[in-house]
Amino acid sequence: MSSEPLLTVEGVVKRFGGMRALDGVGFTLEPGEILGLVGPNGSGKTTLINVISGVYRPEAGSVHFRGRNVAGMPAHRLARLGINRTFQVPRPFKEMTVRDNVRVAAVFGGGDRLDPDAVLERTGLAALAAREAGTLNTSQQKQLDLARALATDPRLLLVDEIGAGLNPEELGAMADRLLKLQEEGIALLVVEHLLDFLNRITPRVIVLSAGRGIFEGSLSDAAQDPQVVEAFIGG
Amino acid sequence: MRRPGVLQGGAVLALLALGFGLVPLFYGNQSLLFSMMAYVALAQGLNVAYGFTGYLPFGYVGFFGAGAYGTALAITFLHWPAVPAVLGGGVLALIFGVVLAPLLRLSGAYFAIANLAASQVLYYVVANPNLTSVTQGPYGIKLTSVFAPNLSYAVLWVILLLATGAAVYLRTSRLGLALRAINQDPVSAEMAGVNLVRGRMVAWLLSALVAGLVGGVYGWHVSVFYPQSVFTLRISIFAIVFVLFGGAGTVIGPVVGAVLLYGLYDVIGISTPEYFQLIYGALIVGLVLFLPEGLASLARRRGWDVL
Numbered sequence: 001m002s003s004e005p006l007l008t009v010e011g012v013v014k015r016f017g018g019m020r021a022l023d024g025v026g027f028t029l030e031p032g033e034i035l036g037l038v039g040p041n042g043s044g045k046t047t048l049i050n051v052i053s054g055v056y057r058p059e060a061g062s063v064h065f066r067g068r069n070v071a072g073m074p075a076h077r078l079a080r081l082g083i084n085r086t087f088q089v090p091r092p093f094k095e096m097t098v099r100d101n102v103r104v105a106a107v108f109g110g111g112d113r114l115d116p117d118a119v120l121e122r123t124g125l126a127a128l129a130a131r132e133a134g135t136l137n138t139s140q141q142k143q144l145d146l147a148r149a150l151a152t153d154p155r156l157l158l159v160d161e162i163g164a165g166l167n168p169e170e171l172g173a174m175a176d177r178l179l180k181l182q183e184e185g186i187a188l189l190v191v192e193h194l195l196d197f198l199n200r201i202t203p204r205v206i207v208l209s210a211g212r213g214i215f216e217g218s219l220s221d222a223a224q225d226p227q228v229v230e231a232f233i234g235g
Numbered sequence: 236m237r238r239p240g241v242l243q244g245g246a247v248l249a250l251l252a253l254g255f256g257l258v259p260l261f262y263g264n265q266s267l268l269f270s271m272m273a274y275v276a277l278a279q280g281l282n283v284a285y286g287f288t289g290y291l292p293f294g295y296v297g298f299f300g301a302g303a304y305g306t307a308l309a310i311t312f313l314h315w316p317a318v319p320a321v322l323g324g325g326v327l328a329l330i331f332g333v334v335l336a337p338l339l340r341l342s343g344a345y346f347a348i349a350n351l352a353a354s355q356v357l358y359y360v361v362a363n364p365n366l367t368s369v370t371q372g373p374y375g376i377k378l379t380s381v382f383a384p385n386l387s388y389a390v391l392w393v394i395l396l397l398a399t400g401a402a403v404y405l406r407t408s409r410l411g412l413a414l415r416a417i418n419q420d421p422v423s424a425e426m427a428g429v430n431l432v433r434g435r436m437v438a439w440l441l442s443a444l445v446a447g448l449v450g451g452v453y454g455w456h457v458s459v460f461y462p463q464s465v466f467t468l469r470i471s472i473f474a475i476v477f478v479l480f481g482g483a484g485t486v487i488g489p490v491v492g493a494v495l496l497y498g499l500y501d502v503i504g505i506s507t508p509e510y511f512q513l514i515y516g517a518l519i520v521g522l523v524l525f526l527p528e529g530l531a532s533l534a535r536r537r538g539w540d541v542l
Contacts, residue, residue, distance in 0.1 A: 076430045079427065087422075091422060093416050100412065108427055108429045108430075109426075152428055
């Protein structure tokens with residue numbers, strides 16, 4: 001096996017009307033690596049996740065996953081190839097049981113490779129398996145989002161503000177869980193506003209501002225970078 | 236909680252088969268039973284689209300009319316025997332379904348209205364006096380040469396069982412699981428690996444096929460019909476109300492809804508239509524206020540798993 005990156009994003013452009021939400025973003029992600037994605041509100045973080053996960057088709061640029069350009073591919077095919085995600089606001093199938101939520105993903109996205117109950121066990125949701133997903137609290141729904149993504153047996157997981165709304169104890173558990181996923185060989189792209197949380201799980205971040213990458217490196221260096229400071233505080 | 240199973244599905248099918256198979260032996264009003272059976276099948280077909288994928292086809296009658304006219308054209312011009320002609324009617328409805336498939340990009344009321352408009356377009360095409368040489372235009376169709384009330388009753392009986400069997404399949408299979416996921420959150424369903432377009436297409440075409448077959452066998456059974464009698468919006472509305480009353484997304488709901496409400500319609504709707512409309516109106520209001528998920532939700536509230 002060559003040591004080519006798992007994910008290579010190059011020059012991605014995504015417009016909404018006249019607004020360039022993404023304006024030539026690029027970065028690479030190695031297998032099993034965790035990369036943080038930070039930036040002010042509206043800088044394009046979630047749009048980037050939506051492009052990589054197939055929700056949006058980019059107008060320009062490429063997204064290579066395991067050496068294959070997957071830009072614009074429908075999400076269900078990406079899920080089968082090994083790219084999955086969680087949502088900023090969790091989106092469970094509310095009227096299904098927790099187990100059925102995970103079963104859908106294991107069957108259709110994961111090609112039956114993983115047992116839904118084992119995934120529930122792994123994500124700490126086994127006790128809630130028979131509950132209707134709509135009755136779970138936010139923290140549990142976030143875990144369910146994660147469990148559903150994991151049931152597709154992904155190699156790349158895009159995590160969109162999974163820390164928001166969690167209490168400190170839950171945050172700690174979530175950080176441990178993400179690190180464990182990394183140990184299992186899953187690469188993670190983590191959008192997060194909670195920098196302490198991000199600091200616990202990765203040394204490497206990229207900073208987006210107005211749809212462009214303006215910094216790549218460690219979080220502590222980012223805090224010293226004048227461009228980053230200006231992007232966050234405003235010029 | 237036990238998953239509603241194939242066993243329950245078998246029981247529903249057996250009840251329908253015995254009910255509509257045996258009742259004619261000691262109850263003489265075949266026309267009532269035929270219409271009731273047609274509505275149960277139509278409700279089940281509409282349920283496949285609405286209950287399983289969330290698209291409310293207000294123009295569902297368009298498929299019914301397409302089936303009736305497709306069957307009539309196959310008999311009149313191609314000289315097909317009635318049963319293959321009914322299948323031809325189903326295929327014509329299927330083609331109409333394919334033509335309308337782009338409407339699936341719309342949702343909610345926009346879809347319902349666009350579908351309604353499409354069915355009306357089809358009605359005006361069929362009823363167009365300039366097409367009299369093909370469709371007989373407004374003068375209607377006569378199929379008296381193939382009139383066979385008992386055989387057409389039996390064919391509808393088979394179609395009803397197939398439609399219900401399809402609903403049982405959707406309720407219990409992996410495809411059904413995918414459709415429920417699509418219905419509840421399309422974005423999440425895609426992320427979970429479900430092919431959205433294919434899932435919706437399968438349900439939509441299956442739904443169209445059922446209505447086309449029912450329309451075809453209806454046209455054959457009555458053997459004389461007019462554009463307005465097979466494209467009347469009342470057919471759509473009845474089917475929708477029956478599904479909602481019984482419980483969309485279940486197999487049993489549309490059956491119970493159609494049998495009860497069509498029965499009620501037959502008792503008072505024809506003799507005293509004004510009372511019927513009053514009672515129906517009150518029923519719909521009550522349904523929306525107290526039982527938005529239909530009779531099936533009553534059972535669900537008691538913790539029963541409704542197929």
